[in-house]
Amino acid sequence: MLGMMQDWPLLCHKVIDHAATYHGQREVVSRSVEGPFHRTNYAQVRGRAMQLAQRLDRDGYGVGDRIATMAWNTWRHLETWYGILGVGSIYHTLNPRLFPDQIAWIMNDAEDRVLFVDLTFVKLVEVIAPKVPSLERIVILTDDAHMPETSLQNVVSYESYIAEADGDFAWVDLDERTAAGMCYTSGTTGDPKGVVYTHRSNVLHAMAALQPDMLNLSSRDRLMPVVPLFHANGWSTAFSGPMSGCAMVMPGAGMDGASIYEILTQEKVTITAAVPTIWLMLLQHMEKHGGSLPDLKRVVIGGSACPRAITQAFQDTYGVEVIHAWGMTEMSPLGTICSVKPEYAHLEGADKLDLQVKQGHPPFTVEMKITDDENQELPWDAKTFGRLKVRGPAVSSSYYKGRGAEQFDAENWFDTGDVAHVDPHGYMQITDRAKDVIKSGGEWISSIEIENLAVGHPEVAEAAVIGVAHPKWDERPLLVIVVKEGQSPSKQSLLEFLEGKIAHWWMPNDVVFVDEIPHTATGKIQKTALREQLRDYAFPID
Numbered sequence: 001m002l003g004m005m006q007d008w009p010l011l012c013h014k015v016i017d018h019a020a021t022y023h024g025q026r027e028v029v030s031r032s033v034e035g036p037f038h039r040t041n042y043a044q045v046r047g048r049a050m051q052l053a054q055r056l057d058r059d060g061y062g063v064g065d066r067i068a069t070m071a072w073n074t075w076r077h078l079e080t081w082y083g084i085l086g087v088g089s090i091y092h093t094l095n096p097r098l099f100p101d102q103i104a105w106i107m108n109d110a111e112d113r114v115l116f117v118d119l120t121f122v123k124l125v126e127v128i129a130p131k132v133p134s135l136e137r138i139v140i141l142t143d144d145a146h147m148p149e150t151s152l153q154n155v156v157s158y159e160s161y162i163a164e165a166d167g168d169f170a171w172v173d174l175d176e177r178t179a180a181g182m183c184y185t186s187g188t189t190g191d192p193k194g195v196v197y198t199h200r201s202n203v204l205h206a207m208a209a210l211q212p213d214m215l216n217l218s219s220r221d222r223l224m225p226v227v228p229l230f231h232a233n234g235w236s237t238a239f240s241g242p243m244s245g246c247a248m249v250m251p252g253a254g255m256d257g258a259s260i261y262e263i264l265t266q267e268k269v270t271i272t273a274a275v276p277t278i279w280l281m282l283l284q285h286m287e288k289h290g291g292s293l294p295d296l297k298r299v300v301i302g303g304s305a306c307p308r309a310i311t312q313a314f315q316d317t318y319g320v321e322v323i324h325a326w327g328m329t330e331m332s333p334l335g336t337i338c339s340v341k342p343e344y345a346h347l348e349g350a351d352k353l354d355l356q357v358k359q360g361h362p363p364f365t366v367e368m369k370i371t372d373d374e375n376q377e378l379p380w381d382a383k384t385f386g387r388l389k390v391r392g393p394a395v396s397s398s399y400y401k402g403r404g405a406e407q408f409d410a411e412n413w414f415d416t417g418d419v420a421h422v423d424p425h426g427y428m429q430i431t432d433r434a435k436d437v438i439k440s441g442g443e444w445i446s447s448i449e450i451e452n453l454a455v456g457h458p459e460v461a462e463a464a465v466i467g468v469a470h471p472k473w474d475e476r477p478l479l480v481i482v483v484k485e486g487q488s489p490s491k492q493s494l495l496e497f498l499e500g501k502i503a504h505w506w507m508p509n510d511v512v513f514v515d516e517i518p519h520t521a522t523g524k525i526q527k528t529a530l531r532e533q534l535r536d537y538a539f540p541i542d
């Protein structure tokens with residue numbers, strides 16, 4: 001017997017309907033790309049998204065069309081997502097920090113027909129657009145008064161584009177498994193791979209993301225996604241925010257410490273999310289200029305491992321709780337969050353920080369396991385590390401055009417490419433990317449664990465650890481350091497700082513100082529480039 005409940009498809013545009021109906025006056029505040037702060041609410045965001053959907057429909061865009069955005073987090077970008085979704089098209093976020101040729105490659109692969117772009121990136125798009133024959137129209141996310149001089153063809157301002165529609169439109173009805181969004185993985189090796197979300201996966205993922213043991217979002221929150229919507233599906237904030245009815249604070253292009261501090265305090269943000277590099281900038285700004293964060297309750301940190309020193313500074317100095325998160329573009333993206341279960345409620349001080357270095361435990365909708373290279377499951381003893389595999393309704397089942405098929409097995413387990421261990425309470429800790437793990441004498445050394453400790457040295461701005469060839473051990477760790485301005489720690493003091501905190505055989509064989517550590521377009525340490533930069537390095541002979 002089948003159950004007798006309604007078949008109510010999980011569609012993304014129902015999320016903005018909910019926000020507009022039950023939280024319609026809730027603020028959406030943005031630092032506009034033009035400069036001034038802009039204030040709107042969910043009711044207006046939905047109304048304008050509806051105008052956009054109507055206009056796209058009139059121009060012949062609909063189900064299955066790929067429509068690209070290259071934009072900061074603002075109210076217009078949010079409206080654009082919902083307008084595209086509401087007509088059945090697919091939002092395709094582009095990362096402007098990639099090389100122009102990579103962006104053109106990605107746009108051609110997706111065959112984007114329209115591009116919504118911020119003023120900041122018009123010059124970049126002038127280089128890219130001629131290489132993308134599928135592109136028919138470019139909408140600049142501004143009004144007529146701010147339209148720039150440009151060599152681009154078929155260009156229109158967003159405000160005049162939507163002004164031609166009155167909003168008397170009905171969202172398109174769809175199967176919930178219809179493609180909703182696309183985001184390409186950063187592709188540090190080989191071509192980028194397209195991840196294609198469904199309406200259903202986005203809705204289920206947002207429902208999981210706002211639970212108490214995840215982001216714990218409510219209508220009383222003021223959420224600021226500093227993480228751009230173009231990074232890994234914007235960590236779901238464009239859906240989990242409106243679904244919870246919280247106010248949204250959109251930081252626009254202001255990504256430096258001073259701008260983040262200004263908007264956090266002025267707009268009384270209660271929860272915010274970004275990669276560690278952003279928080280390092282904020283903390284360094286506050287160390288220099290002073291300040292406090294009286295309204296901020298939680299800061300979500302993920303995208304790369306959150307160093308212990310950042311957690312400690314937020315919690316001990318500013319009274320803000322750190323939520324360490326792990327995920328991937330392929331997982332919509334949230335996979336685990338390090339919230340405190342009752343088993344660990346007694347932890348305080350250094351012991352609690354030890355827990356928070358872990359990436360945490362998954363919500364309902366994510367299953368995980370660790371295996372060895374022969375796919376045998378490994379024990380959850382907080383020591384044994386292996387390949388981290390996941391599955392669930394918001395995890396990719398394949399990549400666009402069938403690329404990377406070897407990462408998926410017959411039982412739907414997706415090999416994340418991360419190496420991790422899990423403790424008996426289900427807390428996962430990433431020890432490395434599979435390709436970055438250091439293999440010393442047949443044993444594995446976690447580069448991330450050493451980096452996290454080294455960055456806690458008071459004179460260190462950033463740290464990376466890579467494996468370098470060694471005649472006896474195969475590979476040994478090399479510690480690469482960027483020092484804080486005006487500091488000059490000795491190699492010895494750095495190594496002494498690590499002594500006793502890691503196993504003796506994990507101790508780096510040497511330390512090198514560099515001016516800069518290369519980063520990927522999403523702010524992660526780019527180990528391939530760093531290894532390349534140091535390819536002539538050899539360990540001193542013992």
Ligand code: AMP
Pocket residue numbers: 185186232301302303304305306324325326327328329330333359416417418430432433522
């Ligand atoms: P992306 O799809 O660009 O977000 O990259 C996903 C990858 O980022 C993961 O597979 C991890 O290697 C890394 N990552 C994300 N969050 C964390 C974290 N909290 N700690 C360590 N690595 C992370």
